[in-house]
Structure formats: C-alpha cells, structure tokens
Amino acid sequence: MLLANNIRFNRNNINILKNISLSISSKKIIHLKGDNGIGKTTLLKILTNILKPEQGEIFWNGQNINKNPTKYYKDLTFIMDRKTSNEYLSVKENILFWHKLCSSKIKKREIESILSLLSLDQYTDTPVGNLSYGEVKKLELSRLIIEQKKLWILDEPYIGLDNLSMDLVTQTITNHIKLGGMLIFTSHFSPKINNMETFEL
Amino acid sequence: MYILNSILALSKRELKINYRNFSDILSIFLFFLLGILIFVFSVGPNTEILNQISISIIWTLILLSNTLSIRKFFQDDFDDNNLILFHMSGLSYELIVLVKIIIVWVCLQLPFFIIIPIASILLNIEFQNLKIIFLSFLIGSTIITCITAISGSMNLLNKKNFAVGGLIIMIFSIPVIIFAVNLVSESNDIIRAQINILLGIMLFFLSITPWVCSICIKFGLQNK
Numbered sequence: 001m002l003l004a005n006n007i008r009f010n011r012n013n014i015n016i017l018k019n020i021s022l023s024i025s026s027k028k029i030i031h032l033k034g035d036n037g038i039g040k041t042t043l044l045k046i047l048t049n050i051l052k053p054e055q056g057e058i059f060w061n062g063q064n065i066n067k068n069p070t071k072y073y074k075d076l077t078f079i080m081d082r083k084t085s086n087e088y089l090s091v092k093e094n095i096l097f098w099h100k101l102c103s104s105k106i107k108k109r110e111i112e113s114i115l116s117l118l119s120l121d122q123y124t125d126t127p128v129g130n131l132s133y134g135e136v137k138k139l140e141l142s143r144l145i146i147e148q149k150k151l152w153i154l155d156e157p158y159i160g161l162d163n164l165s166m167d168l169v170t171q172t173i174t175n176h177i178k179l180g181g182m183l184i185f186t187s188h189f190s191p192k193i194n195n196m197e198t199f200e201l
Numbered sequence: 202m203y204i205l206n207s208i209l210a211l212s213k214r215e216l217k218i219n220y221r222n223f224s225d226i227l228s229i230f231l232f233f234l235l236g237i238l239i240f241v242f243s244v245g246p247n248t249e250i251l252n253q254i255s256i257s258i259i260w261t262l263i264l265l266s267n268t269l270s271i272r273k274f275f276q277d278d279f280d281d282n283n284l285i286l287f288h289m290s291g292l293s294y295e296l297i298v299l300v301k302i303i304i305v306w307v308c309l310q311l312p313f314f315i316i317i318p319i320a321s322i323l324l325n326i327e328f329q330n331l332k333i334i335f336l337s338f339l340i341g342s343t344i345i346t347c348i349t350a351i352s353g354s355m356n357l358l359n360k361k362n363f364a365v366g367g368l369i370i371m372i373f374s375i376p377v378i379i380f381a382v383n384l385v386s387e388s389n390d391i392i393r394a395q396i397n398i399l400l401g402i403m404l405f406f407l408s409i410t411p412w413v414c415s416i417c418i419k420f421g422l423q424n425k
Contacts, residue, residue, distance in 0.1 A: 050285060050422055073289040080282045088221040089214070100210035101290045103203045 001025045002151060002182070007046060007056035009039070016042055020056070020201075024151075024182050027195055029173070032186040034201035040186040041081060043201070044155055047184065048078045060151075077149040081156055083136050084143075087129030091120055091139060094128060095146065104146050114142050117168065134160045141169060144176075152176065154185040166191075207290050208300055215304040225273070226308060229266050230316055236262040237320045248325055255324035256334065257382050259317065263338070264374055267345050268367035270309055274301055274353035275418065279425075284418060294415035302350050302410065310342040330385045333392065337381040340399045347406035348373045354414040357421030376402060 002024045009017040016039040024030050032040050045051040047058060049065045049072065058065045065072040085094040095111055098104070115121045118138045128136060137160045144152060152173075158166055170191045173183055177195060190198075219226065240258045244251050278284045287297050317338065321331055352369035359365060380395045380402075387395065 048285075048289075052423065070291060073291065076289065078285070078289060080285070082281050084281055084283050084286045086214070086218060086281075086283075088218050093214075093217065097210055097214045100213075101207050101287070103206050 001061060002047070002184075003059040004047060005057050005059070007043075007053045007058070009042060009046060009051070009053050011042070017046070017053075017201075022199060024184060026180050026182060027177050028182055029177060029193060029196040030184045031190065031196055031198045032184065032201060033188075033190075033198055034186075038201045040201060041155055044078070044153055044184070044186065048076065048153055075150040076153065077144055077147045077151070078153045079140055079143060079155060079157065081159075083128075083140055085128045085136060085139055088127060090125045090127055091115070091131070092124040094139065095142065098143055098146050102147050104148060106146055106148065111146070114145055118142060118165065134162060134165070137161060138165055141172075144172065150181055152181065152183045152185075154183070156187055157185055158187050158189045158191070204291060204296075207287075207292050208296065211287060211292070211297070211300050212304055215301065216308070219273075219304065219308040226312070229269050229309065230312060232269060233262050233266040233313075233316060234320065234323075236265065237323055241323055251325060255321075255326050256330075256385055257378075258324060259320055259334070260341070260378055260382050263313065263342070264345065264371065264378070267309075267349050268370050270305065271349055271353045271356060271363065271366040271370070273305060273309070274350050275357060275414075276353065279357050279418070279421060285422065294418050295411035298350060298354070298411045298414040298418075302346055305350070306343065306346045310346060313338065313342065333384050336396065337384050337399065340396070340403050341377045341381045344377050344399070344403050344406050345370070345374055347403075347410040350410050351413050351417075354417035354421070357417060358424065 004020065004022050007017055007020040008015070020043065022030060032043065034040050042051065046053050049058070049069050052066070060068075060072045060075070063071065085091075089097070095115070099106065099111065112121070115124065118141075120135060120139060120142075123131060123135070128139065131139070141157060144154075157169055161169065166189075170193060173191070174193055176183065177193070237258060240262075241251065244254070275284065278287070284294070284297065288294060292300075314335065317334060318331060321334070326334070348370050351373070352366040355369060356363060356366045377399070380399050384392055384395055
C-alpha cells in the first residue's frame with residue numbers, strides 16, 4: 001500500500017504541488033488527470049523518490065520510502081515519458097538486458113510471445129534507433145511484464161500507440177489489477193477499467 | 202547474487218554500446234596520434250629537443266584526448282533516464298559509477314598500450330624507457346579516468362557549457378603530470394618514491410570518485 005501525505009513541492013520558488021494526499025491499495029488504480037504543466041510528471045517523480053518533496057512524506061507498506069528506497073524499488077516499475085531502451089542495441093538485446101538487470105523470472109519463450117503480441121517479432125535484431133516512436137513505446141511497456149513488480153507507475157502509457165496496442169495495454173492493466181497489483185498513471189485518455197479512481201490535479 | 206547479475210548485465214551493455222560506437226573511440230586515438238605528429242613537425246628536425254620533451258608530449262596529449270571522453274560517462278544515460286532505471290534495479294549510484302569507470306578504462310585506456318609504442322617511434326623514445334612509461338601510464342590512466350568521471354558527473358549539473366568539464370580535468374591532473382613525466386630521467390630510488398606517490402593519488406581518487414559522482418548524479422536528477 002502506498003500512502004502519500006500532504007505533499008508540497010516548489011520549483012524555482014514557484015509552488016507546483018500543494019496539499020496532495022493520496023493512497024492506493026491492492027487491486028486499485030489511480031488515474032492522474034490535469035492540464036499540461038500542472039505537475040503530473042513531477043508528482044510521479046516524487047512518488048518514486050527521485051525528487052524530494054518540500055513537505056510531506058510517502059510510505060510504502062508503512063515504511064518511509066526516503067529511508068528505505070531499496071525495499072520500495074523492489075516492488076516498483078516506473079515507466080517514464082522518455083525511452084530507456086538504447087538506440088544502438090537491438091530490440092532483443094535491450095529486452096535481455098532488462099531481463100538480466102532485474103533478475104526476472106520470466107522464461108525466454110514468454111519474452112518471444114510478448115514480442116509477437118506487440119508485433120515487434122520481425123524487428124528483434126533491428127537497432128532501436130531505427131524503430132518508430134510507437135514501436136519504441138511498446139518496447140518500453142514490455143518492461144512491465146518483464147519486471148513483474150507489484151506497483152506500476154506509468155507516465156502517459158497510451159501516448160503514440162495505435163488502437164490495437166492501446167487495447168492491449170488496457171488488458172494488461174486489467175490482468176495486473178486482477179492479480180492484486182496496483183497502478184498509478186497519468187493520461188489525457190480515459191480507458192474503461194474497473195476500480196479506477198480519477199485524481200484531478 | 203542478484204546484484205552480481207545486474208552488474209554483469211550492465212557491464213555487458215556498456216561494452217556493447219562502446220563497441221557499436223567504435224568510431225567515437227577511434228577519433229580519440231586519432232586525436233592523440235595526430236597531436237603527436239603536429240608536435241613533431243612544430244619542434245622541427247632537432248632530435249635533441251624532441252628527446253627532452255617527448256614524454257611530456259605524450260602525457261599532455263593523453264590528458265587532452267581524455268577531455269574528449271567526458272560525455273561517454275553519464276550524459277546519455279542521464280538524458281534518457283537510464284541511471285534511474287539502473288538505480289531502481291537495486292544498484293546504488295556508487296556501484297554504477299564504479300562499473301562505468303572500469304568499462305571506460307577498458308575501452309579508452311587499454312588501447313593506449315598499443316598506441317603509445319607507435320607514438321614512441323614517432324618521438325624517438327628509447328625502447329627500454331617504454332617500460333617505465335607503461336608503468337606510469339597504468340597508474341596515471343586510472344587516476345585520469347576517475348577525474349574524467351568526476352568532471353562528467355559535474356557536467357550533469359550544468360546543461361550548457363561542456364568546456365568547463367575539460368578545465369576540471371586539467372586542474373586535477375596537474376599532480377599526475379608532475380609525478381609521471383620526469384620518471385624516466387630519474388634514478389631507481391626516486392622512481393620508486395614517485396610511483397608510490399602516484400599509487401597514493403590513485404587510491405585516493407578511486408575511493409572518492411564513486412561518492413563524488415553519485416552525489417552529483419543525485420543533484421543532477423533533482424534539478425533535471
């Protein structure tokens with residue numbers, strides 16, 4: 001369970017976030033909504049302990065994430081707005097790197113089925129630099145399955161995807177929630193999923 | 202055990218990326234060799250002067266060519282948030298820095314052991330002196346790699362001016378130059394003392410670099 005308490009954040013002496021409190025428990029989804037520049041990504045960065053809030057604390061399973069980040073990161077997948085795949089490595093090399101980096105328990109055969117599901121199987125040996133924006137985004141989202149963590153924090157997961165892949169993302173999220181996971185995401189698009197709370201910033 | 206897996210995966214990735222960008226590395230070595238060539242031409246046909254300054258030329262150019270590699274350390278991984286990803290997989294920033302230092306040393310400094318003999322032919326350095334140059338380079342290159350890592354991580358805090366990084370390297374490496382350059386002409390006792398001093402500087406930098414870099418990276422991520 002993630003609990004954020006009374007968060008306040010300033011940047012360049014301008015107050016961006018004020019009195020933000022939210023909590024999320026198992027099988028729940030929070031959809032962060034708001035205009036451009038209102039601080040959605042900043043809030044996600046605070047929730048992942050990359051930025052330190054001016055005021056307020058965040059707890060994961062009762063422990064302050066600032067004091068115990070490694071334990072928190074063991075349960076967290078954070079997908080940011082920019083790609084983390086390397087443009088000089090091929091799709092397969094990137095995926096195998098993530099697989100090894102987080103000591104994932106997923107089998108090689110499952111990775112191949114994810115790739116064919118995302119229709120990336122024809123590009124396995126293509127460098128990521130040659131892929132289109134949407135394909136890179138899909139590759140990025142495959143990290144959700146590879147890492148198999150409990151809490152997902154996604155920054156604009158739907159951006160740049162075609163309809164088929166959007167449905168796939170929604171389905172993946174639904175499955176994840178069914179298995180007891182949690183999700184916080186920002187998006188200007190509202191998918192239809194059960195147990196979803198909308199949080200207006 | 203998990204950490205060891207992650208470290209192995211990270212170093213494999215870094216080696217692969219460096220291998221794919223081989224032209225970057227090659228241009229650094231070409232810079233080194235061409236710089237030496239220019240020195241040879243500018244000094245002129247007087248071999249006596251060249252003999253006296255040959256080792257200083259080598260060290261100056263090693264230093265200058267290292268300033269070209271500042272961006273190789275953290276900039277790309279910082280820009281596309283990979284440092285956060287590595288950190289979230291359980292590696293501390295200090296460990297990431299250490300892995301990067303080792304990989305960059307292997308990719309950028311190890312080939313100098315082939316290139317320095319070529320340069321020494323151009324500069325008319327005697328063959329028996331090469332041993333001492335190698336020894337001082339082995340220690341000195343580690344120090345310079347650490348200094349480059351520090352200046353690379355400091356560059357994360359400053360988005361515009363990349364020349365500052367080069368200045369930091371030059372200032373910090375003055376002691377290395379002082380103790381490494383005149384090794385060849387000294388007697389055995391003094392060589393041993395100077396090597397010990399160089400080793401001391403190396404241990405100092407090896408121990409502080411991970412901490413300094415990780416602090417800079419954390420600050421950089423917060424001001425991004």
